[in-house]
Amino acid sequence: MSILNKDVLSLIFEELVFDKNRFISNLITIEKKSLYSCLLVNRHWCEVAVPILWKNPWKFIVNSRLLLNVIILFLSKESQEFLKSQGIYIFSTKYKKPLFDYINYCKYINFHKIENFINNGLSFGFNEEYQIHAMEQEIYKLLINKCSKIKILDMMNTGSILKHQIYHFNGAKNSLGDLTYLCCDSIIDSAFFYGLSHVCKLIQKIIIKRCPDDNSGLARLIEVQKNLKCFVCSVYDDAEYFIKYEKIGNALIKQANSLIHLKLIYEDNFFLLLEILPKLINLKKLKLINIANYDYQLEKYLEISTFSYLQVLHLEIISSLNIAIDIIKKTEGNLSEILLGSTIYNELYSGKYIHTIYEYCPNIKLLSLGINDNDYNEFEILLEKSLQLQKIVIDGSINQYSSSLLLEKLVNFAPKSLREIRIFNDWKISAYDLELFLENWRGRESIILYFFTDVNDSIHFNHHLLNILQKYREEGVIKNYRCDDEYQDFYFSW
Structure with missing residues (x-):
């Protein structure tokens, strides 16, 4: 064999x-x-x-006590003696050398999970605060000293003050020097980020889950990176008043040449320096999720920016489809994903938008659009030309249209690549139209259907339609279906 x-x-x-x-x-x-x-x-x-x-052993914890028993086998004699001096007696008298150098394989440090794991000290026979602090310290020392190359540092949910300044531990320059991924909150004390900036200069991806302030230490850490490719930041659920993040914004401007992925989630107004947008000439992914309202100042800067290499465009709210059209026309045919969230697909631009997609986006795979009465010819051409189209969101937010023509176009002209259809708002879906569509779809690759609607409140969607969906799923025509009004899932859970 x-x-x-x-x-x-x-x-x-x-x-x-x-x-x-x-x-x-x-x-x-x-x-x-x-x-x-x-x-x-x-x-x-x-x-x-x-x-x-x-x-990432913290992800696969089954038994905290067992994992701790394995880790302490790698603690130095000095660490063990120190912990004993703190009243921690968890060391086996029968030492058996592990078969593998487990610690050396660790590439991931998650502060919150490690501290939760150790804070379960009561079951280990120690629970005093100073004992927990001592155990955390020695575990971090071990990881920093013995992990050959740490790639991911997750500092989410740690609070504003990190008790263990790992960049000072022996081996920090070696173990943290190749760090490529950082996930953090901006509420962490600036001093910690300043310390990291001395040893971590190769970070490629920074994700800030909560960013209530313009942290100068974090800005410095961003500034010193040599090849920052991805920056993701969320501020909408933290800031109590409008803050202009000038320090972080200026640091990102210095990374403009290397930055290829920018995702920002915010409320009302763009929180970074608007001047950054025209400088991001190498962007491949741009996701601006404004959860509250139009941002006209942002739109002005989007109109004067050129993202030639753009592959993914997600905009939650824009005041006019013409803004998206202008952005798309200035790309070089690489766009594969376009999602426009709550944007209104009015009759003035909806047809032009569809035309722009099939003219400038030959590689489109994921697309949101709206269809008005005069747009069906353009929609038909789009389906025929978009040979790589896999997933589509169809908005009916202007009026409550009959779905018969929509479903007819989809079943007759959709490319073989299409695998998922999401229909937004209350299209008038009749049992006859839905069943006819699914019968005509039979024999093709099974489809995923997602209807954005509250079945209990919907005027045009009822439990009879759910029975039809269930029937065709059981017969294999539908791979899966979903009916609910979870907006973020509907638009951004791909």
Whole structure:
């Protein structure tokens, strides 16, 4: 029997590790079972699975006590003696050398999970605050000293003051020097970010989940990066008053040449310096999610900006489709995703917008659009020309249209690549039209249907339609369907 080499096995095992947020809630359990079962096949498989599991051991915690017992086997004698002096007696007298250098495989430090894991000190026989602090300190020291290359640092939900300044620990320059991914809050004390800026200069992706202030230390950390590619920031649920983030904005301007992905979630007004937009000439992904209202100043800067290499465009609210049309026309045919959120598809520009898509976006795969009475010819041409189109959002927010012509165009002209259709707002869907559509779809690749509607309150959607959907799912015509009014899921859960 031939044996798969380790590189092939590693690729297969990595496929078992998914982002649990994208799938069913119990998938993390499935991951654990799948990967743990690989450990038991033979030594060859075990040698491949162990580094994957220990890349982020905090994700796969099954038994906190067992994980701590493994980690403390790697603590130096000095650390063990120090912890004993703090009244922590959890060290086995029967020392058995581990089969693998587990700590060396760790690429991920998650402050919140590590501290939660250690704060369970009561079950370990220690629960005084100074004891928990001491244990955290020695674990961080071990990770910084023994992890060869830490790639991801997650400091979310840690509070404003981090108790352990890991950049001062022995080995920090080596272990943190190749850090590529940082997830944090801007409420963390500036001093911590200043400290990181001395050892971390190769970060490619920074995600700020909560950003209530213009943190000067964080700005400095952004500024010193040599190849920052992705910046994601959310401010809408924190800022009590409007703040202009000039320090962070200026730092990002210095990264304009390398930055290819910008995602900002905010309320009312663009919170960075507007001057940054025309400078982002190499952007491939632009996502501006304004959850409140039109931002006319932002729109002026979008109109004078050119994003030639843009592949993904997500704009939550713009006052006119013409703004999106202008942006699209100045790209070079690379756009594969366009989502315009709550934008109104009025009759003046909706047809022109559809025309612009099929003329300038030959590689479009994900698209939102609105259709008015005079747009169906353009819509038909779009479907015929968009040979890579996989997912489409169709808005009916102006009027409550009959869906018969819409469904007819989709079933007759949609490319074979189309896998998902989302219909927004109250299109008038009759049982006859829906059943005819699904019968005519039979024989094609099964489709996913998502209707943005509250079934209990909808005028045009009823439980009889749900029965039809259920029937065709059971027959395999529909892969899956969903009917609800969760807006963020509907537009941005792809």
